[in-house]
Amino acid sequence: MPSSLANIRIDVSAKIYLKDPYSSDLGKNIVANALALIDELGMEKFTFKKLAHEINTTESAIYRYFESKHRLVLYYIAWYWGWMEYNLVFGLANISDPKLKLEMAIKILTNDLKDSNSVVFSIERLYRVVISESSKAYLIKDVDHANKDGIYLQFKNLCNRFSLLLHDFAPGYPYAHSLSSMLIQAHLDQHFFYNHLPALTELENDTMRFEFFNELIFSTLLAWKNK
Numbered sequence: 001m002p003s004s005l006a007n008i009r010i011d012v013s014a015k016i017y018l019k020d021p022y023s024s025d026l027g028k029n030i031v032a033n034a035l036a037l038i039d040e041l042g043m044e045k046f047t048f049k050k051l052a053h054e055i056n057t058t059e060s061a062i063y064r065y066f067e068s069k070h071r072l073v074l075y076y077i078a079w080y081w082g083w084m085e086y087n088l089v090f091g092l093a094n095i096s097d098p099k100l101k102l103e104m105a106i107k108i109l110t111n112d113l114k115d116s117n118s119v120v121f122s123i124e125r126l127y128r129v130v131i132s133e134s135s136k137a138y139l140i141k142d143v144d145h146a147n148k149d150g151i152y153l154q155f156k157n158l159c160n161r162f163s164l165l166l167h168d169f170a171p172g173y174p175y176a177h178s179l180s181s182m183l184i185q186a187h188l189d190q191h192f193f194y195n196h197l198p199a200l201t202e203l204e205n206d207t208m209r210f211e212f213f214n215e216l217i218f219s220t221l222l223a224w225k226n227k
Contacts (some may be wrong), residue, residue, distance in 0.1 A: 015095035081154035
């Protein structure tokens with residue numbers, strides 16, 4: 001599985017940002033250090049003022065790239081969704097058996113992400129921020145407007161890719177998108193629950209999350225196939 005964010009480019013909707021952060025050193029500095037601050041402080045306490053102080057620039061310079069901190073977080077979340085799709089394409093390229101392919105896809109999705117020579121920003125920080133903030137990407141008042149702007153395209157692409165894997169294993173299964181979107185978000189929720197609301201889950205690590213969701217997905221599909 002690819003491990004360096006420096007070696008790939010994930011294209012997110014241009015409607016998320018005002019200026020592509022990859023287009024300049026300042027932009028890359030913004031997304032790298034903002035991620036670190038959000039991971040450290042939380043979304044609620046993070047501000048562009050604090051970021052400007054951290055990287056020795058002005059708030060107005062940051063606002064040239066992102067109109068708000070919510071749009072900045074949307075950038076990270078869309079980047080994560082796109083990156084997970086990239087990892088699926090890469091990780092499943094040489095697998096032809098539908099069962100093994102789906103099983104590997106679930107493993108790729110539920111594995112904890114680790115840093116390895118990241119240059120633009122930390123994968124581990126990205127993962128922690130996505131776990132904490134991902135539901136805020138769409139649980140917003142202007143979700144319909146954001147959807148029309150293509151903000152959730154990477155999420156839809158990832159969901160669709162999982163749906164195709166479900167159909168390969170269980171052709172005609174009528175709830176493929178529902179099951180796929182549940183899996184994509186629920187594995188993040190379970191991670192968050194264990195770290196902060198442990199009474200809500202027994203899934204303490206990525207191995208247990210994989211085993212749980214793998215059993216859940218396959219038992220659901222097999223039950224439908226055997227009806």
